[in-house]
Amino acid sequence: NISVTSADTIDNVISKINSSDLGVSAFKDKIFNGTEYVETIAFSSKATGAGGSIQAADTATADFMSGQLGFSLDADNKLTAYKEGTNAKVTINGFEMEKLSNNFTVNGVTYSLKNTTTATGPVTTSVATDVDGIYNKIKEFVDKYNTLVDSLNEKLQETKYRDYTPLTSDQKEAMSDKEVELWEEKAKSGLLRNDSSISAGTNQLRTDFYSQVNSNGESYQLTQFGITTSSAYLKRGHLEIDEDKLKAKIAEDPQSVANLFTSGSSDSNYSDKGIMKRISETLRSTVKSIESKAGNSTMGTSDYLIGKNLNSISTEITDMQDRLNTIENRYYKKFSAMDSAIQKMNEQASYLSQLLVQ
Known part of the structure; x- marks a missing residue:
């Protein structure tokens, strides 16, 4: 209105x-x-x-x-x-049709009408698979995945230096800035070694890639498309591409490549989901698992495990401090009473000494 x-x-x-x-x-x-x-x-x-x-x-x-x-x-x-x-009137492959808009899609091809054939003459179109374009997109995705999985594997296998404990304020003051930096680098090393959330996430990512994908009655396996895992043990889950084999598959049957990566929906069975949908769900669940332990910038300390432990330790420290203060006050009272008793004894001794002298 x-x-x-x-x-x-x-x-x-x-x-x-x-x-x-x-x-x-x-x-x-x-x-x-x-x-x-x-x-x-x-x-x-x-x-x-x-x-x-x-x-x-x-x-x-x-x-x-x-x-x-x-x-x-x-x-x-x-x-x-x-x-x-008026409607747009168009003839495609001998079939005449009317369209409400000058922009429409027929058989997966999007057309934009710019003029009439009376003015331009018949229009000839041809459609071919962009093999290099599809290959480059898949390679870009695989490269980013490899960067992620290599980083996670590095953290899972990182050496832990148990002798390098966190520095106290007094220890930092006694060291140079460079010494503090090097020490803390060693102290932080291995904090995520064999972390259960990251380990479970990387294992599931490998399963997501290598599990069979079912789509429209066909079954697809990653190796059919020239994508395999690295044989190096330390690069678990790292992917390698056979360029010639993948490009040949894209040229031969581009729809099968699309099905492998994008078939299914969030409500589909696991076996019916494409690789992209599977790893998207795995990454989200892994992030949630990590957040349940370490939290995020929007969570309070009582909403995740480490925060709860910190709160618990902080409470224990406060309770211990209260107990120490109570003990300290009790000893102060005892020492005060003892000082008073000694003072009285000294006064009595002095008085007795005077009587003996007389």
């Missing part, structure tokens, strides 16, 4: 219509009616093709369009003076 007041000019009204979501656009111009130039407002539907019409939504709008803007409306509040749009 738009709001029009008595203070609005015609130009204001047109501007409001054009910036709204009413489904129409408006313009004002002077049109020659055979005798003179008359200032005219025209509406144009944003819908394409034949059968479109412009209609007032309610009585108030109809009254404004007829009374204030001068449009003629029929009994259904539709404009009576209009020029109907």
Whole structure:
């Protein structure tokens, strides 16, 4: 809806219509009616093709369009003076069809009509698989996956230096900045060694890649497409591509390549999901598992395991400090009482000494 007041000019009204979501656009111009130039407002539907019409939504709008803007409306509040749009007529491979828009898709090919064949002559199109383009996309994906899995494997196998414990404030003051940096680098090494969340995630990623994918009655295996795992033990899950074999498969049957990576949906059975959907779910679950342990920037310390442990340790420290303060106060009282007793004994000894002298 738009709001029009008595203070609005015609130009204001047109501007409001054009910036709204009413489904129409408006313009004002002077049109020659055979005798003179008359200032005219025209509406144009944003819908394409034949059968479109412009209609007032309610009585108030109809009254404004007829009374204030001068449009003629029929009994259904539709404009009576209009020029109907036409559908795009196109013939593809001898089959004639009509389309509501100049942009449409037939058999997986998207067409954009720019002119008529009366002006340009018949148009010939050909479609071929972009083998290099598809290959480069797959290679880019595999390279990024390898970077991720190599990084995770490095963390899982990183050496842990147990003799390098976290430094205290006094220890840091006694060391140079470089010494502190090198020490803390050793102290942090191996913190994620054999971490259960990361280890489970990397194992599942390997399963996601090498498990059979079922789509449209066919079964696909990654090795059929020239993608295999590295034989190096330390590069567990690292992928390698046989370029010639993969390109040949893309040229021969590009749909099978698409099925391998993208088939299925989030609701499909695991075996019916493509590799991309599988690893997307695995990465999300791995992140959640890590967050349940280490948290994230939006979580409170009581929402994840390490935070809960820190809170527990902090509470224990506070309780221990309270106990130490209690013990300290008790000893202070005892020492104070002992000092008082010694003072009294000294006074009594002094008094007795004076009596003996007399």
